[in-house]
Amino acid sequence: MARKQPAKGPFNLDLSLERNKGALIAILYDIQEHYRYLPEDVLKELAQKIGKPLIEIYRVATFYKLFSLKQRGRHQLKVCTGTACHVRGSERLVEEISKSLCVCRGETSADGEYSLDTVNCLGACALGPLVEVDGEYHGNTTPQSLKTILEKLKSGENKE
Amino acid sequence: MVTFVLNGLEISVEKGTTILEAARFYGIGIPTLCYNEALSPYGACRLCLVEIGVPPRSRLVTSCTYEATEGLVVRTHSERVVKTRQMLIEMYLATCPSSKVIQDLASKHHVTRVRFRQKQEECILCGLCVRMCEEQMQAGAIGYTGRGDSRRISTFFDKKSEDCRFCGGCQYICPACQARCQGPQEKEAVCNACLNLAPPCLEHFDHVMCYMDPCVACEEKSGREPRKTCCK
Ligand code: FES
C-alpha cells in the first residue's frame, strides 16, 4: 500500500488532512493504519479540525466494516464465510483458529497479538475456503495447511 | 415554470417543486411519515409513493423527493399506489404498533389486518429526529450508526452528547414516540377503533359540517343537543 504512515512516532493528523484534502474516509483510513483502530480522542480532534459534528464521523466509522473502534491485534486474520467458502468448510477453520490462537471471532486475543474476523466473500471464491493473514490470501485452506500457516505466524512473531 | 399532469389535471408549478408540494398545493392529500415541511426531504418511509408515467411503463417514486418535470404524468391514487401504500402501512404496523401516528394511518387507509410477524420496535428509522437536530437545532448531536439491520440512531460513541442542549426537538417530532390511544384492543397490533366511530353530526346533517381532523364531536362535548335541520 502506497500511503503508509510511518508506523512509529505520533500520528500526524494535519499531514493526513492536507494529503487527503479533508476527505473523511481517507483520513480515517490513515488513522486506522497508524493505531490499528480509531481512538476516540483522535476522532474528536478530527471533528474539530474539519468542522463536522462528531456524530457524522461516528456514522461513517460505524458504517464500514474496515474501521474498528476497538483496539485490533498486531496480526489480523480474516476467514471468508461467504457462500462458496462456507460450503467448503470455512466454519471449521474459524473454530480451528479460535482454539489455536485463543481468540474469539470478531475479537482480539488478550495479548493483543491476533484479531480474528469473519468476512463475506473476499472475491476469490474459486480458491475457497479462503483465509487472509495480514493481507495475504491463502486459498484452498484445509485444517492441515492452516496449521502450518498458524505455526509460521507464531514463530515469525517470536523471531521479531 | 414546468407543466405536468396531476391526476388528469394539467398544472403548472415553479421549477424545482416536488410532486408532493405541488399535490399539497392543489389540495390533494398524499400521506407521509418522514416528511416535514421544515426539514429536507429524506425519502425513507416510502409512504408518499405516486405513480409516474403511463402504464404499463409506469413506476412508483417517492413524491417528497421527486421534482416535477415538464410533461410528467402523475397519479397519486391509482390502484397500484393505494395497494402499495396499504402494504407499507401494514408493515409499519408489524414493526411499531405502539405508535399513534401509525395507528391513525392504518385507520385512515383501511388497513385492518397484519399478516407479518409482529415486532415491537421503538424506532422506524424515519430520520426525522436526526434532521431536526441538525437542520433546525443546529446541534448535530444524534445520527445514524451502523448499517443494515444493526442501523440505529445514537450519539457519538453511544455516550451522552456534548452537543445536545436538551431542546427535546427529537422527541417532539418523533412519530414512534407518540403513544397510541389506550383503547380496548390495546394489545392488538392494529387498533382501528376510530373506524367504528361515526361522526355524530352525520345523523343530523347530510354533509360533513366541519373539517376538523380528527372529529372532536363538538356537540357532544359542549353538552348541547345537536341542532336539527328544519326539514327533518
Ligand atoms: S465466498 Fe469466499 S471468496 Fe467468495
Ligand code: FES
Ligand atoms: S414522505 Fe416521502 S418517503 Fe417518507
